[in-house]
Structures are given as C-alpha cells and as structure tokens.
Amino acid sequence: MTGLPRLQVEQTLRKLLSLHLLRPIGSVDSRLVPVSPEAAVAQLITPLEAEIRSYKEAAEQIRSDLSSLLPLYFERRQLRRPREAVDILDDAPTVVSVLARMAAQCKKEVMTIQPGGGRPSHILKEAVDRDRAMLARGVRMRVLYQHTARFSFPTQQYVSTIEEIGGEVRTVGELFGRMIIFDREAAFIPAHTGKDGAVLTREPSIVETLCGVFDQLWHGADPFTEPLADDLDDTKRTILQMLIEGNKDELIARRIGVSVRTCRRHIAELLQGMGANSRFQGGYLAASTGALTPSPRQTETQK
Structure with a gap:
C-alpha cells in the first residue's frame, strides 16, 4: 500500500507510462518495471529529432529550388521594369547566392568598399577564389578599406594575393558603408532591416551616383602597400x-x-x-x- 488515493496513483502511473519511465513486463503480466531515464529520453526524443531533420531537409530543398529561379527573376525584372530594379535580399544565404552569381557574370569591373578594420580570415579565404576567377577573366578589381585594415594580418595576406594577380587595393581614413558594384550596372548596399540583408539595385541613376562616390574616394585613397606618413x-x-x-x-x-x-x-x-x-x-x-x-x-x- 502506498498510502495515496487510488485516483492519484492511477494518474501518476499514466504519467510515468507516457514518459516511458515505466513499462509492463509482458503482454499478460500487469506488473510494471522502471525504465532508465536515458532510455526513456531516447524513445521520446529520437522520433522528434527525425521529424525535425525531415523538416530541415524539406526547408533546404525549398530554398534550393526557389533560389535556382533567382537568375531568371532578376533578368526578367530588369527587362520588365528597368526603372524600378531594386530588390531586397532578406537573409545571408540569398545575399551570398546572388553575389556569387553576379561575380561569375561580371565582365569588366568590380568596385568594393569594406568599412571597419580587417575582415575575418574565413571570409577572406572564401573571397580569394571568387576574386581570382574574376581577375583571370580580365575584370578590373578595385577595393577600398579603411586605414586600420592595414594592421590586420589576414587582410594583409588577402591583399598580397590579390595584388599579385592584378587587383588594386587602397585605404582611406573613413568610409560611409559597405558597397559592391558590378560592371557599373548593379550595386549591393546594406539593408537597413538587419546586418545579414542587402539591397540590390540596377537603377541607372542610383548606380551611377554610387560609382561617382567610389571614384571620388578612390582618387583620394592611398595604395594599401605604401606607408602613410600622416x-x-x-x-x-x-x-x-x-x-x-x-x-x-x-x-x-x-x-x-x-x-x-x-x-x-x-x-x-x-x-x-x-x-x-x-x-x-x-x-x-x-x-x-x-x-x-x-x-x-x-x-x-x-x-
């Protein structure tokens, strides 16, 4: 006898059974034996984890399927509404995908502004292969950093690699924000909604203005590898x-x-x-x- 009301005992047993902390000895015997909490966790969590994995795989498949339509979307949008060719890219994977496509299609020139100090080494390693491919196609590459980037060893290595194969890198004291321009036709700028998003514009007046800003900054900048007296x-x-x-x-x-x-x-x-x-x-x-x-x-x- 437990000394507890029968109803409470039955409720407790049902709860323990639902948590897989008790199990019957056999199909006939009504006696119950305790189960290790670790084993109970495995029985309860494993199906949930499998379901989560299934949902993640489905989400990635949807993302991949829809991302494959981005080139066609941007191409048709540019033809259909050239004066309203502005798109908001809400998340990092989309930004990376579109940037990679634009870099692969770039034919003449890419201009980049990277404010702040040195960039993380893993990002620079990813950029080297992409930039090397553009330079190999004869694309002119110009990059602007702030002076403080000169003290970043990963950035120094990146600049050394890029300049050896034709890239140009300069620094200035201040920069207003991150920007990438391809062929003076399309520009990426940060989205105000968050650090992972970006705005892609092909509107000629906007792109021309951004190119003018870059050219003015470039004219007053100093080559990365040359010392700065002041x-x-x-x-x-x-x-x-x-x-x-x-x-x-x-x-x-x-x-x-x-x-x-x-x-x-x-x-x-x-x-x-x-x-x-x-x-x-x-x-x-x-x-x-x-x-x-x-x-x-x-x-x-x-x-």
Missing part, C-alpha cells in the same frame, strides 16, 4: 572633430574602424599630447590651436 594624424584629427561634436566613444570607434578600447587609447594619447586634463579642455585646445586644419593629403583630395 595616417595616424588623420585618424586622430577625425577623433578630435568627433569629440568636439560630442560623439560617444562607440560611435567614434565605428567611424574610424577600430575597437572601443583602441579608440579610447587614441583619445588618451591625444589629450596627453596636448597637455589637456579633460576632453572639454582638449576640444578647446584643438579648436584654438588649429589642430583640425586639414592635412596636405586631405586638402589635395578636396580639390
């Missing part, structure tokens, strides 16, 4: 300007393409160099002493 000065000049404007360290770090920690080190060095005891005093001294006067390279770029 690289640090330009970086600190940007920091000073943004400090005076009241920007936070996080925004300044994003603008110049470094970590917040590195940005704060630059700020400390700046204040120490000016003999300032506070950021407010540093801003006043910078404005009063003409520290924000453009460098010769910046002045030449603005002409």
Whole structure:
C-alpha cells in the first residue's frame, strides 16, 4: 500500500507510462518495471529529432529550388521594369547566392568598399577564389578599406594575393558603408532591416551616383602597400572633430574602424599630447590651436 488515493496513483502511473519511465513486463503480466531515464529520453526524443531533420531537409530543398529561379527573376525584372530594379535580399544565404552569381557574370569591373578594420580570415579565404576567377577573366578589381585594415594580418595576406594577380587595393581614413558594384550596372548596399540583408539595385541613376562616390574616394585613397606618413594624424584629427561634436566613444570607434578600447587609447594619447586634463579642455585646445586644419593629403583630395 502506498498510502495515496487510488485516483492519484492511477494518474501518476499514466504519467510515468507516457514518459516511458515505466513499462509492463509482458503482454499478460500487469506488473510494471522502471525504465532508465536515458532510455526513456531516447524513445521520446529520437522520433522528434527525425521529424525535425525531415523538416530541415524539406526547408533546404525549398530554398534550393526557389533560389535556382533567382537568375531568371532578376533578368526578367530588369527587362520588365528597368526603372524600378531594386530588390531586397532578406537573409545571408540569398545575399551570398546572388553575389556569387553576379561575380561569375561580371565582365569588366568590380568596385568594393569594406568599412571597419580587417575582415575575418574565413571570409577572406572564401573571397580569394571568387576574386581570382574574376581577375583571370580580365575584370578590373578595385577595393577600398579603411586605414586600420592595414594592421590586420589576414587582410594583409588577402591583399598580397590579390595584388599579385592584378587587383588594386587602397585605404582611406573613413568610409560611409559597405558597397559592391558590378560592371557599373548593379550595386549591393546594406539593408537597413538587419546586418545579414542587402539591397540590390540596377537603377541607372542610383548606380551611377554610387560609382561617382567610389571614384571620388578612390582618387583620394592611398595604395594599401605604401606607408602613410600622416595616417595616424588623420585618424586622430577625425577623433578630435568627433569629440568636439560630442560623439560617444562607440560611435567614434565605428567611424574610424577600430575597437572601443583602441579608440579610447587614441583619445588618451591625444589629450596627453596636448597637455589637456579633460576632453572639454582638449576640444578647446584643438579648436584654438588649429589642430583640425586639414592635412596636405586631405586638402589635395578636396580639390
């Protein structure tokens, strides 16, 4: 006797049986024996995992089937509505697929802007094969990084490889955002909805404007492999300007393409160099002493 009400005992038994923690000894004997929780988990979870795998496989198949229609969709859309040729690519797999197709079809030129510091090594390894194939077809390749990318070893390796086979890479102090342009006909820019998405536009006026922005930045940029005499000065000049404007360290770090920690080190060095005891005093001294006067390279770029 358990001392528990019969109804409660029956409910408990049903619950344990449903969880596969009890099982009958045989088909005739009504006695029950306990089952290892590990074995019970296997009995309950295995069918669910198989069902999940089936759903994932079905989802991947649907994605693959529909992605195969993207080239036809974009081709017909361009012919049908050339003045409204703007598409939102919502997720990373779609962006990667469309980028790979555009790279394979590129015939004349590709222009790329990559803001921030160095890029992850696994992304650069994937890019090398794609870029090598374009360069082998005679495609002109120009890439813009920020100056801080010069200190990234994976980026240095990538640039060395690409420049050996005809690619051109330069750096500037600031960049406004990521962008890739193929044959001056189609441009990818980030989607505001999230970091994984992108916007693909073929609208001639938009693409021409973006090409103009790239060409202007390229004219004022420095070759990646050449030393910069005033690289640090330009970086600190940007920091000073943004400090005076009241920007936070996080925004300044994003603008110049470094970590917040590195940005704060630059700020400390700046204040120490000016003999300032506070950021407010540093801003006043910078404005009063003409520290924000453009460098010769910046002045030449603005002409």
